[in-house]
Amino acid sequence: MSISAKDVKELREQTGAGMMDCKKALQEADGDFDKAIEILRKQGQKLSEKRADREANQGLIVTRVSDDGSEAAALEINCETDFVARNEDFQNRAKQFLDIVFENKIQSVDELLEEKLDDLTVADHLKDMVSKIGEKIKIGRIVFANSGGHYISYIHPGNQLGVLVEFEGEVNDEEIGKDVAMQVAAMNPIAVTKDDVDSSVVEQELEIAKEQLLNEGKPEEIAEKAAQGKLRRFYEERVLLQQKFVKDNSLSVEEYLKEQSTPLVKSFHRLQLGEDS
Numbered sequence: 001m002s003i004s005a006k007d008v009k010e011l012r013e014q015t016g017a018g019m020m021d022c023k024k025a026l027q028e029a030d031g032d033f034d035k036a037i038e039i040l041r042k043q044g045q046k047l048s049e050k051r052a053d054r055e056a057n058q059g060l061i062v063t064r065v066s067d068d069g070s071e072a073a074a075l076e077i078n079c080e081t082d083f084v085a086r087n088e089d090f091q092n093r094a095k096q097f098l099d100i101v102f103e104n105k106i107q108s109v110d111e112l113l114e115e116k117l118d119d120l121t122v123a124d125h126l127k128d129m130v131s132k133i134g135e136k137i138k139i140g141r142i143v144f145a146n147s148g149g150h151y152i153s154y155i156h157p158g159n160q161l162g163v164l165v166e167f168e169g170e171v172n173d174e175e176i177g178k179d180v181a182m183q184v185a186a187m188n189p190i191a192v193t194k195d196d197v198d199s200s201v202v203e204q205e206l207e208i209a210k211e212q213l214l215n216e217g218k219p220e221e222i223a224e225k226a227a228q229g230k231l232r233r234f235y236e237e238r239v240l241l242q243q244k245f246v247k248d249n250s251l252s253v254e255e256y257l258k259e260q261s262t263p264l265v266k267s268f269h270r271l272q273l274g275e276d277s
Contacts, residue, residue, distance in 0.1 A: 003027055015040050017131055041127055056136040057274040058085045061162035062098045063153040069171070072151035072164045073102040076140035076271050084135055085159075093129065097122060101142050109139050141271060149266045152177030156185055160273045169263035176262050182246070183253060184268050189240035192265050197239065205234050240265060 003026045011022040011033060017040050025043075029035035059078035066072070075098040077090075084090055096117060106112045113123040120128070122139070129137050145151065149166035152174065156162070163181045171177040183189075191197045209230035213223035235242050241254035241264065248256065257264055 003031065007031065007033075011036055011040075015128065015132070017043075021131075040131055041124060043131055056080050056138055058082045059140065059273055060085055060091060060094050060159040061155065061271045061273065062094050062159065063155060063162050063164060064098055064102045065151050065153050065164075066102075069150040069152070070148075071102070071105075071146040072143075072153060072166075073098060073106075073145070074141075074143040074153070074162055074164055074269060074271050075101055076142070076162075076273065077137070078140045078273070079133070079137050080135040084133055084137075087133075090129070090133070093125065097125075097139065101144055105144050105146070106142060107144055109142055112139060112142055140273075143269045143271070145267075145269065147267065150177075150263070152181050154178055154181035154185055161185055162271045164269040165265055166267040167263045168266045171262055173260070173262070176257070176260050179245075179247060180240075180253060180257070180265060181268075183243065184240065184270050186246055187240075187243055188270065189243060189268075190238045192240050192267060194235045194239050194242065197235070202231065205231055209234075240268065 003023055007026055008019055008023045011017070011026060012019055014033075015022065015037060017025070021040060021043065022036070025036040025039040026033075028039055056078040058081055059076060061074065061076050063072065063074045075094065077094045077097065079085055079090065097112065100106065100115050100117060100122065101112055104115060106115065113121065113126075115122050117125055126137055126139070143164060145164060145166060147166060149168055150170045152165050152167065152171060154163045154165075163184045165177065165181045165184060167177065190201070206227050209227035210223050213226050214220070218226065236252075237243065241252065241257075243253050245251045245253050245256040251259065254264065
């Protein structure tokens with residue numbers, strides 16, 4: 001049947017798909033808009049599958065914190081190119097998905113994909129984005145946090161790195177909280193305190209340090225003691241509260257917070273594009 005340019009334009013506005021794709025879908029659906037949309041979505045699914053092996057290591061990190069600081073959420077959405085990540089529609093979708101995580105207290109990507117946005121699941125919205133944009137697009141990670149502390153967020157310029165820091169109590173000066181969040185972004189600690197470091201990591205660090213010292217010819221007993229010294233330096237480099245504060249190296253982060261009469265850090269989440277944790 002003959003398909004009018006007006007119908008093609010209307011379908012394109014509804015779906016964001018290309019003009020020729022819309023025209024072919026309408027022809028295949030005999031002018032039925034609902035069927036044409038379904039056809040386009042199926043094409044998007046095929047395109048998504050076709051691009052499943054492509055690298056999607058660009059994208060955005062977005063965060064949201066409640067007005068009282070008691071709840072926070074973060075989301076990583078990935079695409080193939082920085083050009084797409086800078087697209088306003090892509091950025092708006094990221095914020096919409098983040099709002100779903102925040103408002104529904106979503107705890108996993110799979111759970112998010114099943115949630116509805118404007119009568120479509122998030123999974124279907126992603127398929128439509130793939131169909132429209134022509135790149136692999138996926139939700140990388142999400143975080144929803146409400147563990148009883150006070151949350152502060154920081155997004156590094158470019159939205160490729162985001163941090164949520166939970167403090168043990170209310171932070172009266174948000175700039176202090178931001179400073180600590182920036183510390184997490186810059187120094188990439190693995191734990192808040194040394195007690196939080198996994199015992200297997202501690203054992204590995206001690207073993208490496210001891211082996212290095214023995215290889216240097218140190219006696220076993222001296223190597224054992226010196227390895228403990230190296231472990232202390234490891235904690236100072238990798239444990240947040242023991243790290244040197246980046247804005248004042250004369251203080252540790254813990255000393256800085258105590259000096260500012262600010263609650264200590266309880267937990268943190270650091271999301272960087274392409275990292276697994």
